[in-house]
Amino acid sequence: MSSSTKTAPTSVAGTEYEAVIGLEVHAQLLTRSKMFCGCSAEYFAAPPNTHVCPVCLGLPGVLPTINRAAVEAATMTGLALGCAIAPVNKFDRKNYFYPDLPKGYQISQYDLPLALGGEITFTLAGVEHRAGITRVHMEEDTGKNMHASDPATGEGYSLVDLNRAGVPLMEIVGEPDLRSPQEAGAYLTAMRQILRYIGVSTGNMEEGAFRCDANVSLRPVGSAAFGAKVEIKNMNSFRAVERALAYEVERQRAILDAGGTIAQETRGWNEDQGRTLAQRTKEEANDYRYFPEPDLPPLTMDPAWVGAIGARMAELPATRRARFASQYGLREDDARTLTESRAVADYFEAALGDSATTERARLTANWILATLFARVSAETIGTSPLTPGRLRGLLDLLEGGKINRTVAQQVFDELFDSPDEDAAAIVARKGLGLVGDDGAIRGAVGQAIAANAQAVADFLGGKTAARGRLVGATMKALGGRADAALVNRILDEELAKGRRG
Amino acid sequence: MTLTNEQVEHVALLARLGLSDEERERMREQLSSILDHIDQLRAADTSNVAPTAQVIPLAPALRDDVVAPSLTVEQVLANAPRTEGGFIKVRAILD
Ligand SMILES: [Zn+2]
Secondary structure, eight states: OOOOOOOOOOOOTTOOEEEEEEEEEEEEOOOSBOSSSSSBSOOTTSOTTOSOOHHHHTOTTOOOOOBHHHHHHHHHHHHHTTOEEOSEEOOEEEEOOOTTOTTSEEEEOOSSOSEEEEEEEEEETTEEEEEEEEEEEEEEOOOEEEEEEOTTTOOEEEEEEOTTTTOEEEEEEEOSOBOSHHHHHHHHHHHHHHHHHTTSOOOOTTTTSEEEEEEEEEEETTOOSOOOOEEEEEEOSHHHHHHHHHHHHHHHHHHHHTTOOOOOOEEEEETTTTEEEEOOOOTTTTOOOOEEOTTSOOEEOOHHHHHHHHHTSOOOHHHHHHHHHHHHOOOHHHHHHHHSSHHHHHHHHHHHTTOOOHHHHHHHHHIIIIIGGGTOOTTTGGGOSSOHHHHHHHHHHHHTTSSOHHHHHHHHHHHHHOTTOOHHHHHHHHTOOOBOOHHHHHHHHHHHHHHOHHHHHHHHTTOTTHHHHHHHHHHHHTTTOBOHHHHHHHHHHHHHHHHHO | OOOOHHHHHHHHHHTTOOOOHHHHHHHHHHHHHHHHHHHHHHTSOOTTSOOOSOSSOOOOOOBOSOOOOOOOHHHHHTTOSOEETTEEEEEOOOO
16 A cells, blocks of 8 residues: 555535546456466356466466567557557566465556556546546456355355456556546546457456446545545446445545544445445555566567557547548537447448548438437447448438438338348339439329319418428329429429419 | 564565464564665665666567467366365355
8 A cells, every 4th residue: 555644634514525536447458368378368158267277377387478469458558548658667466365366466567567647538518528547557367256155054155266367457547637426437438438449458347347446535625635535446337436436425525524534445335235335454455565577577668569559559539530520521429429439430431431422421420320220239230231331322322312211211121121132122123213204293293283172272372381291192192202302393383383373 | 674573473464474473583583684684785876777677688578369278177176175166165255
């Protein structure tokens, strides 16, 4: 534990406090093998203790070897967050005893981490915020514990699975720049979005691939000093983070208002009770006696290597959002929605292809956001039976005036249900092509006028809304396949004749 | 620098070592003299020396991200005092 002996601001009711929140994110790195050995890192559904070898089991005489892909993923994260990559960084041993830690120490990075001093931007209620990133460092995950009890005696015991022990992990430490639970939630959302965009982590919080601890303190508004810091653990969802922080801020405020002092401690979020509870401190758990990992020489980061990692990094969400607005002329909120997930942004650009006029881009955006999203989500869009190419085919017909909007919706449904046919084939097979024949439309208009004398009289009497009934009748007669602009023009011509006559 | 008994007990606890009174006293003396030696090293002027974490002039050999075979469950559990259903069974952990 650090030597912080900060005193809590004691005060009386009426003092205005502000929350000071910093988040520590642990994210598993998406690699095939573990951090320091060749065991599979795919632990999630594996039978217990099947991805374990002498290295991750901590048997005597073994040596760790660093997974290059893990270093690259963590480096890319540092770059994405605007950190400086340390030319030399090193691994240290963090020593403590726990059943899920077979070696008796975790290999981590202590005083010379991989990446330092970055920044993340996030948006909350339309306002852009910035928060500092202190550092990004690499480490290894621990095993998993399950709890059980003896049915005969009722005595509790624990079961340890070491498949997760040694899975590559990075810790992203944020500056205490957040001022509300909502800001913390938005920070976390933006962080996960970046990790997913650049493909370094699944960001799945429920599966434990993305975890968050928080440091929370209160201080009088206007004060630059920090209050006593409480660490909150055990928040297993985005909702839990915001709830836990809201609870903790109020808990501390009530203590301070009553003239009390905040104890510097670790508290666990209890989802069922909806409150944070002081955690029994594992005795001396914070006395980790870090020392340099003697089995791993310091890691030097060749600038050319770091440059190559940066060069193959995917475009970041904020950059892509700005580009969607400027390059394609999309509205700000459409650009934001389309870039929330990389899969959706990729789909949009694939569906747009080379036909990137502003008009076509907006048409494509509308069809994805309004129509396609009724059928798929950001998670399933990548495997949608309506591929980007098939949507492009549909929009080609629509934009080219070969079909109208009503028919396009019908073809869209067909495309979704018959994955082998493209839009043009569906239109041809079902005879859905637009009726663009002047004579046919004029005939249908004539029939509509004849059959709707009242509507005609209403229209000529000044009720312009009655015109819609005549358009509807014409369209119906043509099976909904007429060019709407043409129907309108011919209808106007025919009605004008009526007016003259 | 002379360590107190409490400091020795604390370090012993962290290392999960039980010490007899006699051992504790011996450790107290030995650890104290090691710390004296460290103090002597700290007195050296290192302002012009780069921080050194390792004296072997080697960069670590990085490993390609390739999955290699693991042990069998039987091998993994061979040294575990108690097992259950492929897990290592331990006393209840208080999280
Ligand atoms: Zn292993």
